[in-house]
Amino acid sequence: MALDEKAVKERAAAFLAGHDPAGDRLEFLRARFDAGLAWVHFPEGLGGLGAARELQNVVERELEGTPQINPGLQTIGLGMAAPTILTFGTDEQRKRFLRPLWTGEEIWCQLFSEPGAGSDLATLGTRAVRDGDEWVVDGQKVWTSGAHHSRWAILVARTDVDVPKHRGLTYFVCDMHAPGVEVRPLRQITGEAEFNEVFLTGVRLGDDLRLGEVGDGWRVAQTTLMNERVAIGGAPVRRGGGVVGLVADTWRSRPEARTHDLHQRLLRLWVEAEVTRLAGTRLREQLSAGQPGPEGSGMKLAFADLNQALSGLDVELRGEEGLVYDDWTFRRSDSVDFFGRGPGYRYLRAKGNSIEGGTSEILRNIIAERVLGLPSEPRVDKDVPWKDLPR
Amino acid sequence: MALDEKAVKERAAAFLAGHDPAGDRLEFLRARFDAGLAWVHFPEGLGGLGAARELQNVVERELEGTPQINPGLQTIGLGMAAPTILTFGTDEQRKRFLRPLWTGEEIWCQLFSEPGAGSDLATLGTRAVRDGDEWVVDGQKVWTSGAHHSRWAILVARTDVDVPKHRGLTYFVCDMHAPGVEVRPLRQITGEAEFNEVFLTGVRLGDDLRLGEVGDGWRVAQTTLMNERVAIGGAPVRRGGGVVGLVADTWRSRPEARTHDLHQRLLRLWVEAEVTRLAGTRLREQLSAGQPGPEGSGMKLAFADLNQALSGLDVELRGEEGLVYDDWTFRRSDSVDFFGRGPGYRYLRAKGNSIEGGTSEILRNIIAERVLGLPSEPRVDKDVPWKDLPR
Amino acid sequence: MTLLxxxxxxxLRASVRDLLADRCGSAAVLxxxxxxxxxxxxxxxxxxxxxxxxxLLVPEEYGGAGASAREVAVVLEELGRAVAPLPFLTSSVLATKALLQVGEEDLIQELASGETTAALVVSLAASPYRPLPETVTVTDGVLNGEIRAVAGADVADVLLVPVGTALYQVEAADVRIDVVPxxxxxxxxxxxxxxxxxxxxxxxxDTRRVLNFGAGLLASEQLGVAEWCLSTTLSYIKERHQFARPVGSFQAIKHRMADLWLDVVRARAAARNAADLLATDQGASGEGEATGDRELAAAVAASWCSExxxxxxxxxxxxxxxxxMTWEHPVHLYLKRAKSTEIAFGTPGAHREAxxxxxxxxxxA
Amino acid sequence: MTLLxxxxxxxLRASVRDLLADRCGSAAVLxxxxxxxxxxxxxxxxxxxxxxxxxLLVPEEYGGAGASAREVAVVLEELGRAVAPLPFLTSSVLATKALLQVGEEDLIQELASGETTAALVVSLAASPYRPLPETVTVTDGVLNGEIRAVAGADVADVLLVPVGTALYQVEAADVRIDVVPxxxxxxxxxxxxxxxxxxxxxxxxDTRRVLNFGAGLLASEQLGVAEWCLSTTLSYIKERHQFARPVGSFQAIKHRMADLWLDVVRARAAARNAADLLATDQGASGEGEATGDRELAAAVAASWCSExxxxxxxxxxxxxxxxxMTWEHPVHLYLKRAKSTEIAFGTPGAHREAxxxxxxxxxxA
Structure with missing residues (x-):
């Protein structure tokens, strides 16, 4: 039988009794992983206890104030790579990758999108050709955050061009230190380079870095993407908090900037933010013991709309100050500093919210088809070998 | 060479000199038709002078205060049947139909839509089967205004079920007095019956009532529909007039009902109404000498949106009074009394604006494809015989 | 608290829905x-x-179910979904809530059984945020004047009339009630x-409190209306073919449906939240959660769900x-209900002002 | 009048467009x-x-083209379409209009030739409907103070500074000008x-009149921005394939494009109407069409075209x-221009209030 709340609490207490939080940070984290307190719903021996997912909160409360991992830097590893490795990895792969992934000793990035394959990810063209026990990878990936300090990447590549697009893909772990991997910063409209382009030229990966069966890459990638979309926009906020709180603070601090036009729009957005927050809370209640489903797409859609409308209002509300920008310097950034930057930055950065991690158009398709059961459109690419597709 | 403004003016003056406006109304109108002053851009002998379309305004000014036709009752005849008969009719048909159509001695209605064929008009199923010199028509039509006092109808029916849908249609003039034509009022959500259902059972029409070639009905109908969409929403209004003027009057007369929410929405709609009016004016300038094109679809789309938003605001603005309705009686009405009825009626009736005469969805398709040149969607019904289509 | x-x-929902399915189909309602x-x-x-x-709202000692706004909300959802012509909102929610506030036990018991029906005589357009118009006067225990746009009065046995800060009880038989189109x-x-x-x-x-309670729960009826419209439309566009495809396979339609679904998902969360907080509005003093939180939850739900x-x-x-657009199809009944309730107990704009x-x-300034 | x-x-449009195509491509602008x-x-x-x-705005006797707001609007459309980094709006529209109002002939002649460039020193966010903030004082013919968010000052030879109801002329060389990001x-x-x-x-x-003139003509620049965005997007979605179809063949995208087109069609009509009426604003007194009609046309165009x-x-x-989302693609230049001009010379809300x-x-009340 799975552990209950009390048992998990005891494990955490026992771990704390045996390990000094004031000691070496990495040692502490490794020990925590080994004690099954990394993600309690993972199996024993892989950082977990095979307990219910929501009991992780119990662990977090017990271990508050102890050394912590860095969720910002480790987003891709924790949110996307780990559940995929757990589901599709061999025992060796799980043993090899999960611990340093969780402790942050090894940072992960994602090599999915390509310049020619955005919403239609399955049409991607990066090739992996088998050569004995190795695969030789050639192609170009884009929108890779953290690529320049990543040890590993999750990679989807085409291994068969003669079958329809979904069927010719295979999923790999890519060694970012391998020869032929070149990372170039990709500057965004905000001025900074939060993402990279990654060029893969004759990169050789051992077959032991393959995740799942040859040709099964699409199915493996679906697990990754479902987990990604839940991660976005899924965090709980307090009433009136988050981006709407920031705009409300602008409003409160500038009585001279207030107009009825702005007031009415702010009130509408405040209400929309509140009902969206409540819907998120309700969804989390529904999911507390379950798995992420397509409904999460709705939350991401709503948050993107709201962030865009609110950040646009914020610029307008600031008037003269809205005409300036804090910093156009071309520099790398490792995470999105939404609250630390100026209103212009937020306005521009929020534009990406409806593109990254599934465009709002794709999310609407998902809701329409998987939640509402509406029929799919006539498909012109269904039974066509990838190499014969128009592009 | 075509007549110029001066010549048209002289014709009108000469006609007036020879015909007493105080005499018999019908005689006067018939004579006006015969003088080519019905629609000056029609050919001589068919109510026109072969002059430029915009010179009709000259005639109207000259003949102001004389007996006039009834555009409300004659909408379908004037706006849809006449241009189609002119373009596709035989000489006999033009001679037979155009004069009484224009004078209003014979009222026309339209038998296009069917319960199963709305936006996808070309899929209609009313059959016309040839029997010697006659056609036998069976089927059901709907959304026919004025059917109960019409002498003639323009009718599209299927004459070949074995070819793709657009190719098996033929266009007829239907004798509304023929045996087998049954008209039933169709009650709308407003309570009244502005439209009818028309049941056609073994209706026999002579082949001389066919308009255009057998199988060419779709092309003939396009002429009719292009003319219809221009007629809707094409009328000039003064600044602040029309539906927005009506809501503005409500606003002005009820200071106690004003709130900032309503005010901001009213201002937005007022601006939208004004820019839409200006766009209509600009379009009319562009078209003054030309033919109706797909751009007119945009005006109809905009007017439908505006009417709906404005009439909805009007109900809300009236508060308590918005909860009541003027009259739910089931009765026939011959035209839309938009300004004479209550706010609830307008709210409900305006819902039809985005459905009748081409739904807003179809209009967006038309703009996207014919104005913007965007590719059509994959068609599943293109080369399929009508009888094999899913429905 | 839970939003589920x-x-x-x-x-409770299942019982109500079964009965309505049996007795209150759309053809019958029309x-x-x-x-x-x-x-x-x-x-x-x-x-x-x-x-x-x-x-439902009545404590067990007065013959009621001792339930709360949460259960009332579920019933309202179902009644909205059926546009059921029943005096639940007017008698069992508004009038009952008013009586619970003044503590009129006998009448509460009669209402709880459903044998007697009551109505609070305020305009359906009355706003919780404005004083009621003073169109009725009381002198020596007799009332004079008129109140327009009252819902449920025509099927009430007893009328409850707020005049100033007082509540008067009047026999419906003693009053003229003219139903208007x-x-x-x-x-x-x-x-x-x-x-x-x-x-x-x-x-x-405290009329404001009663109307606020009504507005916050009306949101659940509006949710029911929206849910019926959404699911009925979904079924229709899956069946209806145009251009040899189901209408629901066209992407523009699919995207609109996705947006509507997201609106309804949020309406459900907002309505549940309002019901949950209004459930703490107990007794005469309204103790429980802070009044501000309750009013805010009601205003948020009312403005969102109305629209x-x-x-x-x-x-x-x-x-x-x-x-x-035809009289024959029931969707117009829902459109009319939705548009009317948009005005009821505060417009969306009035709630946003709150x-x-x-x-x-x-x-x- | 004509809206065509x-x-x-x-x-005029063709000449400007040709030159800009040659010299002001988006890569160069970036x-x-x-x-x-x-x-x-x-x-x-x-x-x-x-x-x-x-x-363009300058009468022929002062070496100008003797044209009107209508021609200026056409140039602004083209400059907007190219997000051209040129001081036309600031020097040839606003500063020139101000000088025409005060009748400063010599300077007008210099501006008309393009040899001298000027700027009206007001915040780009200054509204025609509010008094300018009084951040500059004049004592004994010397100015002190600062004005922020001024466009075009950094390339101006001459600055025109409204203080109260007076206009002061200042040499740019005598002033500190700090360009901010x-x-x-x-x-x-x-x-x-x-x-x-x-x-x-x-x-x-009369600063209000100048700013109103500027706002009404800025609408044409905004129209140009919108037109570039619309046509560039159209080309892109016709070419770009996803799911083995041009993105522009998806109905949801097509419908959005149709709506955008309709917005732009109306923006064009509104901008033309404003330009046509502003063309009647001549000389110091602003005779011609009634001021109210002119201001209304400008406010309508400004609020609609901004948004x-x-x-x-x-x-x-x-x-x-x-x-x-990439720096490399020029669309962000247009987004930034559009968002900034939304604030310039009155927000859409301020124009709707007018x-x-x-x-x-x-x-x-």
């Missing part, structure tokens, strides 16, 4: 709306007797006229095409 | 925006000398600081997908 439905709530008796009082008796909905065919409004009508002062009423119900109903008419005050978002 | 373009206007010299003053000289745009990379704003700066009073200025430009630019980024007054739609 409890098992008990789901059972026929009734055109008749002289738009309300279905037989069904009301059954619903009160068999399921006890009339006494109403935009909402399934909840017509009437003009109530008092001419030297005897009335008994039964206590002090969503109207928008979904309008889109439903549009996506039904011509058939949606949000401005409650969430510290001050208006321009 | 005259033949002369179309010829490179320049990142450089120390965001304005292209060489191009400006050519445009002034060869096509005479700097003197600006949201709009192609029209940066600067802080202008006066420290005992000598200035000459050259007349009385349309932002909306179309935002949709353009979205429909370009990831590529639209509409309330001009169209007799009074605000709540």
């Amino acid at each position: 439905y409890t098992e008990v709530e789901e059972e 026929r009734r709306a055109e008749s002289e008796a738009p309300y279905d009082m037989d069904l009301w008796k059954t619903l009160s007797r068999d399921i006890g909905v009339a006494g 109403s935009l909402d065919l399934t909840r017509p409004v009437a003009t109530v006229t008092f001419s030297d009508t005897p009335g008994e002062a039964i206590g002090r009423l 969503v119900a109207v928008h979904v109903a309008e889109e439903s008419v549009q996506l039904h095409g011509g058939i949606g 949000v401005a005050a409650l969430a510290d978002l001050p208006a321009p | 373009y005259t033949e002369v206007e179309e010829e 490179r320049r925006a990142e450089s120390e010299a965001p304005y292209d003053m060489d191009l400006w000289k050519t445009l002034s000398r060869d096509i005479g745009v700097a003197g 600006s949201l709009d990379l192609t029209r940066p704003v600067a802080t202008v600081t006066f420290s005992d700066t000598p200035g000459e009073a050259i007349g009385r200025l 349309v430009a932002v909306h179309v630019a935002e949709e353009s980024v979205q429909l370009h997908g990831g590529i639209g 509409v309330a007054a001009l169209a007799d739609l009074p605000a709540p």
